[in-house]
Amino acid sequence: MEALVILSKVEQEYLLHAIEAALPVRQSRQLCLWTQGQFQALLPHRIMVCLQFGAQDEVQHVECLHSTVLDAGLLARLGDKTDGLALRLARHCRDGVRLPAMLDASGAGEARLPLAPFMDELRALGLDNLLVHGTERLPGGSTFFVLFGLPHRPRPRHAYFFELLLPHLHLALQRVGQQQRQARAGALARPVSAREMEILHWVREGKSNEEIGLILGISGLTVKNHLQRLYRLLGVSNRAHAIARGMALHLFEQSIPPLARAA
Known part of the structure; x- marks a missing residue:
């Protein structure tokens, strides 16, 4: 050297x-x-x-x-x-x-x-x-x-x-x-809630609203309502864009929700 x-x-x-x-x-x-x-x-x-x-x-x-x-x-x-x-x-x-x-x-x-x-x-x-x-x-x-x-x-x-x-x-x-x-x-007006993060995780796994509802113990309609609020927060209009936006914001690097870990 x-x-x-x-x-x-x-x-x-x-x-x-x-x-x-x-x-x-x-x-x-x-x-x-x-x-x-x-x-x-x-x-x-x-x-x-x-x-x-x-x-x-x-x-x-x-x-x-x-x-x-x-x-x-x-x-x-x-x-x-x-x-x-x-x-x-x-x-x-x-x-x-x-x-x-x-x-x-x-x-x-x-x-x-x-x-x-x-x-x-x-x-x-x-x-x-x-x-x-x-x-x-x-x-x-x-x-x-x-x-x-x-x-x-x-x-x-x-x-x-x-x-x-x-x-x-x-x-x-x-x-x-x-x-x-x-x-x-x-980047976001407020932090993503724990429930929204759980739902986004299962969306990335390809689950439907009804399947996510069964996993989380809530109705498919409630899942849909959470997703609509999440779309507005992330500034997106569909599931694919929500996943892409979540990856860009490094949301999936956060702690995995307990139910997601157990599944």
Whole structure:
């Protein structure tokens, strides 16, 4: 990592373009476009997982960024907030691994040593080469970034690019997380009630009003009335739109209603 890296004129231009493109990033879509666009010119990869931590090291926000359609199970294994591979890498690296760190899954080179415990898992997922970096613990929260599936063996040069871009990644992710928290807090006129959340859960499961009524011990007409109020609250007109709006507002990430858990 200490080896002197001299950027070529083309690399300097790529770096400047990447930094400029990061400045207006405020939303998840913009973050995805940046990391899968200008960022890729310097650090090509298949998937990037971004983790935002709070002041007490709690996971506040996770972004899985990729340009192609990927299996939902793979994304869950990488970006799960409780035991995802990216989170385990972050915890492992915070226990003393020097950052940025690299893993060459071919098994060649000393760069593989700090992340060697993850070698077999990465090979099984088909994401051989790995590059990770993150900030130190900061009063306002820290961030950690994992590049999965680099097309070539990671080199100290790639780690240097990551080092240069880390402040811009950190600030961009912080802005995205803040924007999403503000959107969730101010998007609805009132919170979704526990009963409405139960009904929305079963709507997502494909249940009819009558079936939901049987599950909850109320009439189908009462379910319909709850749904109409929920539609007005969410600003939608049908079940499909209600589910989509609920996902956009991260409502399904809240605690699962007791009856839903028992079913």
